Amino acid sequence: MTTVQTTPQYDADIYTDAALREPYEHYRALRDLGPAVYLRAHDAWAVARYDDVKHVLATPEVFRSAEGIALNEPANAAILGCTLASDGERHAHLRRIVAHRLTPRALRPMRQVVTDAADALVADLVARGSFDAVGDLARALPLSIVPDFIGWPEEGREHLLRWAGANFDSFGPLNARAEAALPQCGEMAAYGAALVRDGNVLPGSLGASVLEARDRGEVTDEQCMMLMLDYLAPSLDTTISAVGSAIWLFGTHPEQWERLRAEPDLVANAVQEVVRLESPIRGFGRLAAEDTEIGGVAVPAGARVLVLYAAANRDERHFADPDTFDVARPDALEQLGFGFGEHGCAGQGLAKLEIQALLTALLRTVTRFELGEPERALNNLIRAFASVPVTVHTD
Numbered sequence: 495m496t497t498v499q500t501t502p503q504y505d506a507d508i509y510t511d512a513a514l515r516e517p518y519e520h521y522r523a524l525r526d527l528g529p530a531v532y533l534r535a536h537d538a539w540a541v542a543r544y545d546d547v548k549h550v551l552a553t554p555e556v557f558r559s560a561e562g563i564a565l566n567e568p569a570n571a572a573i574l575g576c577t578l579a580s581d582g583e584r585h586a587h588l589r590r591i592v593a594h595r596l597t598p599r600a601l602r603p604m605r606q607v608v609t610d611a612a613d614a615l616v617a618d619l620v621a622r623g624s625f626d627a628v629g630d631l632a633r634a635l636p637l638s639i640v641p642d643f644i645g646w647p648e649e650g651r652e653h654l655l656r657w658a659g660a661n662f663d664s665f666g667p668l669n670a671r672a673e674a675a676l677p678q679c680g681e682m683a684a685y686g687a688a689l690v691r692d693g694n695v696l697p698g699s700l701g702a703s704v705l706e707a708r709d710r711g712e713v714t715d716e717q718c719m720m721l722m723l724d725y726l727a728p729s730l731d732t733t734i735s736a737v738g739s740a741i742w743l744f745g746t747h748p749e750q751w752e753r754l755r756a757e758p759d760l761v762a763n764a765v766q767e768v769v770r771l772e773s774p775i776r777g778f779g780r781l782a783a784e785d786t787e788i789g790g791v792a793v794p795a796g797a798r799v800l801v802l803y804a805a806a807n808r809d810e811r812h813f814a815d816p817d818t819f820d821v822a823r824p825d826a827l828e829q830l831g832f833g834f835g836e837h838g839c840a841g842q843g844l845a846k847l848e849i850q851a852l853l854t855a856l857l858r859t860v861t862r863f864e865l866g867e868p869e870r871a872l873n874n875l876i877r878a879f880a881s882v883p884v885t886v887h888t889d
């Protein structure tokens with residue numbers, strides 16, 4: 495029989511500006527306190543250890559997404575029934591409509607398009623010598639690839655980054671960032687609904703196949719709009735975050751760049767290591783459907799559970815020297831930054847393709863990154879830089 499421990503508690507707000515800038519000591523404290531820790535400031539149970547995060551993600555019948563994955567109810571109400579916030583048959587159905595377009599096989603024709611775009615972008619930036627690794631590099635590739643892939647029309651693209659960022663801010667607790675974000679999420683939803691109503695998506699795109707599914711009676715208009723946003727909203731900031739962090743990590747760890755230059759076959763592993771160490775998504779929520787326990791800590795029915803991928807990825811109970819950046823880390827692939835289980839990231843094939851293409855293009859000429867003063871972007875869910883000034887050396 496499992497012994498039920500007293501619930502450990504943590505008082506700090508882990509969404510203040512300071513905590514978003516420096517989250518890792520909070521995550522360590524949460525891991526050390528126990529398998530599930532009650533966060534007084536957010537009325538939620540945080541799960542920060544690797545094994546427990548995996549258990550929660552692998553048990554969707556108990557730790558449900560259908561009642562929302564945000565830490566506040568207005569955001570949960572707004573996303574009810576989308577891919578991220580559904581379970582069971584409905585979730586499987588929504589994933590079937592779209593996810594086949596993102597399998598490695600389906601992405602094969604994209605490989606050349608992404609590689610060519612990455613090569614051209616990197617050649618241009620290397621010729622300039624100095625640039626912003628976020629504004630000029632990390633944002634440029636996903637913005638040139640993903641909206642076309644999803645089929646978003648040209649008009650309205652100027653709002654995409656603002657809307658996508660707001661989408662992630664809205665999933666935090668109802669703090670000032672989430673409150674400011676919610677109306678912007680409404681704008682994005684209204685725009686998506688108009689696209690579906692007018693059939694205004696690019697031919698041959700993911701959006702076009704969603705509309706075809708609607709015409710075959712497989713999804714409703716509302717599901718159609720949600721599917722468009724399901725794939726657009728998480729596809730930009732996440733990849734942008736990973737590329738910005740990669741350049742910063744290689745700038746601060748030049749020996750790791752040298753190692754990768756010597757063994758370019760490690761590039762896929764290096765991408766996993768960047769996502770492990772600087773997980774772009776801090777954590778998503780679940781709702782406990784019944785009285786349950788996590789690692790022996792009782793969690794009541796109706797509890798909000800905060801699954802901290804970013805904390806699990808630095809758990810010393812699982813990874814050796816978890817705070818060390820090591821492109822050859824043998825178990826980097828076990829990182830949970832893309833989630834795990836039924837809700838595991840549906841777009842990770844595309845994200846990895848983009849990040850690897852950029853790093854591969856840089857590996858060809860850049861010997862060293864000289865960093866300027868980086869600036870953090872503050873978002874409830876996304877850990878990222880607003881800018882990373884860099885000068886690249888090719889000697």
Ligand code: HEM
Nearest residue numbers: 577578724729732733736774831832833837839840841845
């Ligand atoms: C480095 C880049 C990325 C990271 C770190 C990332 C991370 C994640 C994580 C942690 C989840 C799990 C959600 C959960 O547990 O509830 C997720 C789900 C998802 N991601 Fe990503 N993502 C990335 C890129 C992308 C891209 C490029 C797309 C679209 C093209 C995308 C589409 C999705 C979708 C649709 C889901 C929902 C899956 C479901 O609920 O079944 N992601 N992602």
